[in-house]
Amino acid sequence: MFHSIYIAGAEAHSGKSIIVLGMMEMLKAMTPKVGFFRPVVKQEDGSDPLIHLISNRYQLPFQADELYGCTLETTRKMIGEGKIDEWVKLILAKYRHIQEQCDIVVCAGTDFAGANTGLEVDLNARLANHFGCLYMPVIKGHDRSASDIADSVRMLEDHLATHQHCEILAAFINRVPNNQTDNLKALLEGSPFPFYILPERQALGRTTIGEIARELDLKTIYGTRQSLTHEVASYKVAAMQVQDFLEHLENCSLVITPGDRSDIILGCIAAESSDTYPRIAGIILSGDQEPAPQIQKLLKGVKPMRLPILHSPHDTFTTALKVNNVEGRILPSDERKIAVALGMMESYVDMQQLRGLIASDHAKRVTPLMFEYELIQRAKKQIKHIVLPEGEDERILRAAEILSLRQVVKLSILGEEEKVRSKASHLGLKLRDIQIINPRTSELRKEFAEVYTELRSHKCMTLKAACDIMTDVSYFGTMMVHLGYADGMVSGAINTTQHTIRPAFEIIKTKPNCNLVSSVFFMCLEDKVLVYGDCAVNPNPNAEQLADIAVTSSDTARMFGVEPRTALLSYSSGSSGKGTDVEKVREATKLSQSRRPELKIDGPIQYDAAVDPEVGRSKMPNSAVAGQATVLVFPDLNTGNNTYKAVQRSANAVAVGPVLQGLNKPVNDLSRGCTVADIVNTVVITAIQAQEVKA
Incomplete structure (x- = not known):
């Protein structure tokens, strides 16, 4: 038995999408039959961003038009005519259709498109009551002091209890300034239900090239799926000569320029390839103009083309206005934003507590998502240090960023630091808090060689030969595990199985009473x-x-x-x-x-x-x-x-x-055809194995 939940913002831009995503991730691990529902959407064309995100990520077995009650236009008309009860019945009928096919439903409230915030709060609370859902309000903390936020929370709490009689499961306060979280916790102490405080994260508020393209219906001329996830920190209208324009570039700038400005296009591509200029997020060509044929031919020959180029049918001024009005959202393809959002929920929310409040009987079925979710939660309980020897592989770097953003493990990557960071930068990845070690220049190499010489003395190993062997990333990484500089190793995306596990046979060896790996x-x-x-x-x-x-x-x-x-x-x-x-x-x-x-x-x-x-x-x-x-x-x-x-x-x-x-300590092998998800799962499993190793 599960209680369905209704997540609603208490005002505009509360960031409830993060909460919805985190709850879906958690509930999918409790039961495979999780539904999703929105009472009101702006249009009937299936373009609702939240429905698009949840339906695609969790492969819901419903059509888009089954996942919402009615449109904003219908809502305004019926409420304006005083037909609130009829409006509720219309939405309730569609909600029941989803509920009957699911164990639990996550409802995401309205987006505060109207001017009357108080009315929307009441309407969301009323719908939650009629649906039989537990209510989860989301309060915005952006640009507010702890005392202001606490006042808003108490007012909302009193209003819901007095006027709507909502059964509140828990409340979230999102986008709280980092310097206000401790004060806010103290002010909210003694609340009758759990409060979870999520700090501000700029990465979630920024738009991406893909979001802009989707929101404004712009054509993608050049660019990969991955390049469309580039974050946009600002936009620059290029109307001056290229040498003057380059002086105004900033990191993660979106450049807007007419399609016939070949000089600006070429200047941007050169700047993107240069280590002396900031990284450009992308280019929008305005004025319904595409590049000259010669420029198009040149662009087709740039491989890989990491700079996305979009085409706008509007003039430059109109395009800039439209870009400025695009709000940051989370798209199904944006793995980084999803990882940041899920990492925040897992770090700042007591998921075990929520599970206990929602479920009165846990499901016995185990789905792939349940299994993977439980692995992540177990790994996070005792953070372990995993070494990834294949720092030159793109999949390894992408997996490393996801693991870092979700704060699952501590990571070390082997390779030449300059090359690894340069490749990560070109891929648009951020390897914060990840150690990069070059075995050739590391001060650990001598120590490792001495230990290896002793371990292989029966094979007449010399110190000089051992020193050469320690430049091999598999041997270096294995020695890190053996000597406690890391808790486990994952390799094999590039190297063969033999190359991955032979050093483990020689150095780490098998457990007592176990003669076989x-x-x-x-x-x-x-x-x-x-x-x-x-x-x-x-x-x-x-x-x-x-x-x-x-x-x-x-x-x-x-x-x-x-x-x-x-x-x-x-x-x-x-x-x-x-x-x-x-x-x-x-x-x-x-x-x-x-x-x-x-x-x-x-x-x-x-x-x-x-x-x-x-x-x-x-x-x-x-x-x-x-x-x-x-x-x-x-x-x-x-x-x-x-x-x-x-x-x-x-x-x-x-x-x-x-x-x-x-093995005495965990070393795991990847398939050379592995995906980023495979690497993430294998690293998590290795971390859990490391938790079981007795000191």
């Missing part, structure tokens, strides 16, 4: 998470090794919140099958059961009998694992690797891994 994948299906092992490391394990994989995979599953019921797979179930392969699995089952009798381990068993309750009861009726297995151990790498990929593609599952297990 193996791997698992977390297979996130529609409503559950299964653990597959070993699908990445050991080609043809013998019975002893297979038993080791079964035991360590069970422990890994439990570490990540999956109750282990472990099935050792084969082409035969129970005692019916004969042959070398099935005997190996049978022996491995007995070995693993004798080593860890408290674990639920069974085999040999076929895949269908392991996961299907009816088949399991039929083939192995006395098994505690059959039909309900959560950990599936494959007899060899060929079977495991092909099976995980088949399930991933055919069932549209999310495969998180491979996660290496058996």
Whole structure:
């Protein structure tokens, strides 16, 4: 049982989108059936930014016109005619349509397009009551003192309690000046419901090139999807000669110039490529003019084209006015703003407290988003230091920024600092609070070489050779983990699996009572998470090794919140099958059961009998694992690797891994085809593994 919630600003520009996004992220981890609804939108054309953001990010199974009640025009007309009850019934009918198909609905109130703020507060509160929602007001703290904010909060609280009788779940005060947060906390102490204070973040208030293009319906002539996320701090109208115009450039400027000003266009491209001029956010060509053919030919040859160029049908003055009126929003493609918003919610809001207030019964289903959300929350409880050796890879840098913005881990990146920061700058990334280490010049290199020489003395390792080996990022990163300069390492986006894990075998080595390094994948299906092992490391394990994989995979599953019921797979179930392969699995089952009798381990068993309750009861009726297995151990790498990929593609599952297990400290390998999301998940998993390492 869940209580739906109604999030509404107490005034214009309160920033409720951040709250809505954070609540959707949290609730999607509690139940997959989360709906979203807006009572009023400006237009019927599906252009509502918040519906666009939430529907796309969370893949809601509804059409855009199902997610709102009515338009602003209809609202004004019906309220003006005194038909408030009819207006509520109109919206309530559409809300119920969503509610009936969901476990919980997040409602986002009106945008204060009218002049009467008090009326809108009352209308939102009334709708929340009729919907049966818990109310969550958002108060704006921008440019206010702590005492002014506290007065506004108390007035709103009294008004809602006296006139609307709202059941308030919690309240948010957003965009609070950083120097006012402590005073405000003291003034709000003793409130009858939780208050969460979110500080001002300029990055969320700024517009991006993509937002401007979407809001003003401008054509994108040049630019990548990523370049459209460039933030705009100011805009410059280029009407003077290029040498004079360059003197006025500032960081993150949007340049507005007529389309026939080839000199300005070329000057901007040169400035963007130069280290001596500020970074330009983008260019808008006004006057319904496109660049001359020769300039277009030149632009097509610039690869990669990192400077977005938009086309406006309006004259320069009109274009500048329209740009000035665009408000900063969060688009589905803007990963940075989403990361900042979610990071703020996770840092300043007690999500566990909110979950307890909203849910009277937690969902038992586990979806991919639930699993990933829980991983993030666990990693944030005890921040760990992870080293990423492949600092030259764009995906690594993008993942590093997201992890930093969400404040999940502490990061070190290996590489030449100037090159890494230059690449990050060209990609529009900010690597704040991230340490960049060059193994060749680091003062740690000598210490690492000395330790490595001692570790490999049985192989006649010399100090000179060890010093050369420590210039290799995989060896340097592994040594950082071994000596406690980092808690874990993630590599493999560029390097091979062998290059990633060989140093770990030599330096970190395996845990006591574990003779094998193996791997698992977390297979996130529609409503559950299964653990597959070993699908990445050991080609043809013998019975002893297979038993080791079964035991360590069970422990890994439990570490990540999956109750282990472990099935050792084969082409035969129970005692019916004969042959070398099935005997190996049978022996491995007995070995693993004798080593860890408290674990639920069974085999040999076929895949269908392991996961299907009816088949399991039929083939192995006395098994505690059959039909309900959560950990599936494959007899060899060929079977495991092909099976995980088949399930991933055919069932549209999310495969998180491979996660290496058996090492004294965590080192994890990435696929060379990994995405940014894969890297983020693997780093988070590595951090959680590091939390389990005993000092």
